[in-house]
Amino acid sequence: MSIPGSNLSARGAVLLAALAAALLAAPLLANDYLLTVLILILYFAYVGQAWNVMMGFAGQLSLGHALYVGLGGYVAAVLFVRFGIGPWLGMLAAIPVAVLVGAIMGFLAFRFRVGGVYFAILTIAFAEFTRVGFDHFSYVGGSGGLFLPVSQYSRNDLVNLRGNPTMFYYVMLAFTVAALLLCRTLLRSRVGYFWQAIREDEDAARALGIDTFRYKMIAVMISSGLTAPAGVFVAFYYNNLFPEQVFNIARSIEIILAPIIGGIGTLFGPILGAFLLTGLSEAMHEVLSAFGLDVPGAKQVFYGICVLFVVVMLPDGVWPWLARRLGVTERRS
């Protein structure tokens, strides 16, 4: 038996409901530390989902998604700090900015037929260019960073995104669920099928009459626009932005690890990957400090080895394998 309009089995639906309940109840049970870890997990699940639209659905490998996180964060933070405009309005400004930059890059790349490895390196180049540019952009604080006013908040102010971790947790959870639902709709839409055709064989897709340029542009624009709110979240959650930090290549790589480990092109892959990788990273930290071995770098060495292990053993990611094991079917679409 399957749920109408879904490719989840009944068992999958039960598991999904249990997961949703656990996530909704988590702040009641978790301590502060665990809650911050969960926020981090949801953040990676969200941006991973956004990245997956471009790579997993349409087959365009972006290695520079930190660009859209950073732009989103900076636009909203500048509007807040300089003009007193709240984060939700700021988000409405941040999304078009990220979409515009994504569109410019996509236009140049697809018009000039920059593909494959070259496209991936172009995305790094755009992010790097922006990073160094912001380092010397004194209006937004340059390399010294941009800071949001911090004080003790006795109550949660959802309008201005000022408050305690529990509030941020629910905001990020809502984002993640919304992104999941959006991606699910996209994947089953006409656009989604065109993307998958392009991903599997671009020449064949063109031969079938698909305007590949147009649909690749749509993928880049949706992916970049979807990534920008994560930046707004980062800015208001951490209260500081440094070009060196937010636009760093390392951030872009972090973003794409979760969907690749979880299972590229699947809907639950980015979420599962975020849980596995962030959980692994934090668990590593705990274990190493328990044994007094927490020298800088040790955690990341084991982390890297685990990533290698997964890539070698499960080429399609963990989710397709786990889904088969659990008897919940999600075809890799």
Place this chain on the structure above:
Amino acid sequence: MPPLDLILNVAVGGVLTGLVYGLMALGLSVIFGVIRVVNFAHGEMMAAAMFLAFGGFTLLGLDPLLMLVPIAALLFAAGYALQAGLINSFINRPEHSQFILLVGVAIVLVNVLLMLFGPDAHGVQTSYSFDSFELGPLIVDATKAYAALAALLAAAVLFAFFRFTLLGQAIRACADNYTGALVIGLNVSRLYALTFGIGTACVGAAGAVLILITDVTPALGPVYTLQAFIIVIIGGLGSMPGALLGGVLIGLTEALAGLFFTPSAKSMFAVAALVIVLLLRPQGIMGKRLR
């Protein structure tokens, strides 16, 4: 506007450093040209080679120029093992899968360096660190001149290897026609391992001499990876002379950008040059037309 002789001096320094960058990028170009795998751990290997040279210098008092050959040999062995043990099974996997594999290698490498050496910058000071040659109005740094010379020599050996030896020709055959190479009975996976080893040996040689010019920190890994990409794409991915030319151009661009603007903005010019080349001549200056 700075005085002309200063500009000239900075330009010469940039070209000399650029030759070392070129040797590093040559390794990336050889690996991609033959195996069609992009080595995303290239810069991390560069940082490792620089730390090896630093370690050899501080512990054993060896001159980095003398360590060029042993370090290149060591990195050759590491590269050979990596390709034979791990990457060969990824040859037919999609690009993003290969990417994550090498990113995993890079993460491990850079953090092992961090554990061993800490986050601080390390450099070496040789007896000739402050020597210079005067050539008319030019004052050439002795370290940069030796490093560039060593890089050129290593590159020449590599060119000769690919041009004149049977093994080099066999590797070129694999690059030209994979199936054809299999048909005539070449052991392609062994040749791939050799190629990857040769590529990482270039990195080893480049790292051993670059420590004479700049300090090294583990955080430099990704920086050099990006720089190697920029160089080979500008020069032409897969073209050996192109890599050296790209290295010189990037060395020159960065040196002059540092002089005319601010040193911290120099990588912006290199990246801008990359974007322009990607859009206008994606095969690079010396690359063959791909599409």
